[in-house]
Amino acid sequence: MRKFVIVLLPLLLSACVDDSASYYADGAGNHALTIRRAQQHFWSDAATVDLIMSRLPDCQRRLRLATLPAGEVEIELFSSGDNNWTLRAGSQVWQVESQTCTQYADNKGEFGEPVGIFRTEAGKFSFQPALVTAPAAPAQGAEAAAPQ
Template identity: 30%
Template structure:
């Protein structure tokens, strides 16, 4: 193989690798409850640029006591996660996250996250949304 062909082959491989990595995505946003050590977070990751879905981690974080995450795979990239603060009729204080008509109880008291079998009767006060903004950033936007 001539030197020029090897050079072109190497350049092509580097360009292909760069393209395959250019679409990788990892970002996160937080709803702060009490300072930087007590929050509900959402992280998103996407392995390949051609995917239109992401993997979501719902995170209950209260340090130094606990941190827990629940992974939800193959979520449409532009899907918003709505966060609610329901009436406190539950065993412990929770927030409710809604994602694509699925509902999740998030407790930072026990750092547990679990899916509801059906939609709760009263979602409570809408706190805000985790979503991708028009400029591509992922952030928590508080309700007005």
């Protein structure tokens, strides 16, 4: 019986998800937003999703966001400046402020600029920055036609 349990133990543990990904707002690690997903039981399809806000030394807080399908955790991150952040997973939206580590009770509706997305890619949960598009170049000859 003991050999049977030892053989099955890696199989039981391998299906669990418990990982995280971070976005560093200051690039140095003193101001970060981290999404953590954790599957409580190997037989469960759901994972609890938490946001950990950290702006050291003033703020550090963990907020429970939702319970989502473990393999489908995909959360978009938006910034509206002044340490105001919006996170969106499908139709669920959360707005937080990392100056004082608070979550707004009501969503303001304005998301701000896209920063990136937390998602699983190639089996690894990570943060992927939003693609920044360069402003369009003026049409050729448009500068010469402009009045001086």
